[in-house]
Amino acid sequence: MARILVVHTGGTIGMAPGPEGLRPAAGLVEAALQALAPEALTVEVLAFDPLVDSADIGPADWNRITDAVADWQGDGVLVTHGTDTMAFTGAALSAALAGIAMPVVLCGSMTPLGMGGDAEANLALALQAVQGGQAGVWLAFAGRLMPASGLVKHHASEADAFRVVPQQSDPGPFRPRHFADLRLAILTLTPGLPASALAAMLAELDGAVLRVFGAGTMMGDPAMAAVLTAAVARGCALRAVSQCEAGGLAEGAYAAGEALWRAGVGNGGAETAEVALVRLWLALSDQRAGRG
Structure with missing residues (x-):
């Protein structure tokens, strides 16, 4: 039975x-x-x-x-x-x-x-x-x-x-993993978003998933690039995914995306925003628990 x-x-x-x-x-x-x-x-x-x-x-x-x-x-x-x-x-x-x-x-x-x-x-x-x-x-x-x-x-x-949206499988073997008490969010880049607004949001977070344009681009505002660089430098973990449902990111495909990778933003590839958030959360949780 x-x-x-x-x-x-x-x-x-x-x-x-x-x-x-x-x-x-x-x-x-x-x-x-x-x-x-x-x-x-x-x-x-x-x-x-x-x-x-x-x-x-x-x-x-x-x-x-x-x-x-x-x-x-x-x-x-x-x-x-x-x-x-x-x-x-x-x-x-x-x-x-x-x-x-x-x-x-x-x-x-x-x-x-x-x-x-x-x-x-x-x-x-x-x-x-x-x-x-x-x-x-x-x-x-x-x-x-x-x-x-x-x-x-x-x-x-x-x-x-x-x-x-098909995702790469998470590796085994089976060991239950847990989510630490962290401050994470999914943030969407939009035309006209002030760099100061992004800076204010990132200042409150331990990490974030950035939904960027197309195959991996962002606005060319130097202040925006500076915000990302400063956030990563202080220990805020950033991971980028596409706002498109399928196709993912292609690092190096467009000059308009170079500021992301130069700042130290991680490439989420074809991950959905939800999957990227979960994987980032678990990676930071493992680090906090000394398993990173």
């Missing part, structure tokens, strides 16, 4: 209408699991208390899920989660649990359980995938099982809300 753990964090799949809109409601996912799970499957549920809208999910929650997965002695883990930050959590768990020998399947929905939408089908697909399925971290959504690293939520309301 297969044994799986369900980590229920919250999200639309387990919400009910309230006076101010949808909000997490206890017991909905548990009831659906009881109805959908086959008799040959033993399901243990670990529910966050209180349940969390995915807008509030962060590194402490990624650590909590990672620990629950690492401690589980069964056949797999299903994680119910809201869709708004699914791409971040997918990237986080894919990196933190790299090399894991059992399936870890994320699941969410665009419509809550019991409202005639996609929730029941997504949960049924996740249950199927977690029972003796392929090891690794996955998303079960809209009839497809997708690698959880490189997720892009491309639609705010349609049931088929996700696609995947």
Whole structure:
């Protein structure tokens, strides 16, 4: 008999209408699991208390899920989660649990359980995938099982809300990794952004992912280049990714990008912004723990 753990964090799949809109409601996912799970499957549920809208999910929650997965002695883990930050959590768990020998399947929905939408089908697909399925971290959504690293939520309301930008796999062997208490962010370069504004943001951060133009370019303002150089010099770790969904960065392709690399900004290549943030966060966390 297969044994799986369900980590229920919250999200639309387990919400009910309230006076101010949808909000997490206890017991909905548990009831659906009881109805959908086959008799040959033993399901243990670990529910966050209180349940969390995915807008509030962060590194402490990624650590909590990672620990629950690492401690589980069964056949797999299903994680119910809201869709708004699914791409971040997918990237986080894919990196933190790299090399894991059992399936870890994320699941969410665009419509809550019991409202005639996609929730029941997504949960049924996740249950199927977690029972003796392929090891690794996955998303079960809209009839497809997708690698959880490189997720892009491309639609705010349609049931088929996700696609995947293929990412280089994180190396094993399996050793759970954790996210330290750091100040990191994704910052987007835009035409007209004042160098002083970028400097002010970087001054508050331990590191940042910079979403730059095209194959790796930025504005030619010398003050902007000076801000990046100064930030790296004081120990602020910077990593660049493209604002384009696919294609990645090509260091040296354009003179307009030379200031990035000269300043010491790391090249994120074809990483999505979420994957770049997670990898930067874990690299800095490892350094802080003396594993860098």
